[in-house]
Amino acid sequence: AQSVAQPEDQVNVAEGNPLTVKCTYSVSGNPYLFWYVQYPNRGLQFLLKYITGDNLVKGSYGFEAEFNKSQTSFHLKKPSALVSDSALYFCAVRENSGNTPLVFGKGTRLSVIA
Amino acid sequence: DTAVSQTPKYLVTQMGNDKSIKCEQNLGHDTMYWYKQDSKKFLKIMFSYNNKELIINETVPNRFSPKSPDKAHLNLHINSLELGDSAVYFCASRLTGDTGELFFGEGSRLTVL
Numbered sequence: 001a002q003s004v005a006q007p008e009d010q011v012n013v014a015e016g017n018p019l020t021v022k023c024t025y026s027v028s029g030n031p032y033l034f035w036y037v038q039y040p041n042r043g044l045q046f047l048l049k050y051i052t053g054d055n056l057v058k059g060s061y062g063f064e065a066e067f068n069k070s071q072t073s074f075h076l077k078k079p080s081a082l083v084s085d086s087a088l089y090f091c092a093v094r095e096n097s098g099n100t101p102l103v104f105g106k107g108t109r110l111s112v113i114a
Numbered sequence: 115d116t117a118v119s120q121t122p123k124y125l126v127t128q129m130g131n132d133k134s135i136k137c138e139q140n141l142g143h144d145t146m147y148w149y150k151q152d153s154k155k156f157l158k159i160m161f162s163y164n165n166k167e168l169i170i171n172e173t174v175p176n177r178f179s180p181k182s183p184d185k186a187h188l189n190l191h192i193n194s195l196e197l198g199d200s201a202v203y204f205c206a207s208r209l210t211g212d213t214g215e216l217f218f219g220e221g222s223r224l225t226v227l
Contacts, residue, residue, distance in 0.1 A: 034215055043204060043218040051213045088155060099169050102216055104157040
C-alpha cells in the first residue's frame with residue numbers, strides 16, 4: 001500500500017528566508033509524486049510533480065522539489081519565502097500503474113512571517 | 115470556464131436527512147474522484163469512477179452512494195446523515211493513463227447539526 005508522511009504539522013519561516021517542507025513516501029513500485037497547496041476555504045491547487053527524469057523539478061510560484069529515491073523523499077523548497085506563501089501544503093503519491101488513487105499526507109501548515 | 119465545479123458550496127442540514135452534492139468537469143477527463151477532508155484537514159479517498167464505472171470504494175459506509183451519469187459528472191448522495199459526516203467533500207478528476215495531476219473542485223462544506 002502506498003503512504004505519505006509529512007513529519008511537520010507546522011513550519012514557520014521569516015519572509016525572504018529559504019523554506020523546506022518535508023515529505024517521505026512509500027510505494028511498492030515507481031512513484032508519481034505531487035505537491036499541492038490549499039488556501040483557506042479553497043480547493044487544492046497543483047504546484048509540481050515528479051514522474052521521471054531530472055530529480056529536481058520546478059513548479060508554480062517559484063517552488064521546487066527534489067526527488068531522492070534512496071531516502072524516499074520529495075521535499076518542497078523555495079529559495080525566498082513570501083508572506084503570500086502561507087498556506088497548507090500537501091504531498092501526495094501514487095503508483096505509476098492503472099487507476100491507483102492519489103494518497104495524501106496529512107498536510108503541513110506553512111506560516112511566513114513578515 | 116471552471117474546470118471542476120461542485121454544488122452546493124455550503125450545506126447545513128439536520129441529522130437523519132438525505133443530501134446530494136454534484137460535480138461536473140469540463141476537462142475531458144474520464145476518471146473522477148470524491149475525497150473527504152475532515153476537521154483536521156486529512157484528505158481521504160472515498161470513491162473513484164472511470165468512464166461511469168466504480169473502480170475504487172474505500173470502505174465508505176453504504177449510506178454514501180456515488181452516481182456517475184456520464185464521464186463528466188460524479189454526484190454523491192448521502193442518506194441518514196450523521197454528525198461525523200460533517201466535512202469538506204472534494205471532487206477531482208484526471209485522464210486515465212496520463213501522468214498528470216488531479217484537478218480539484220473548490221469543495222462542498224457539509225455541516226450536520
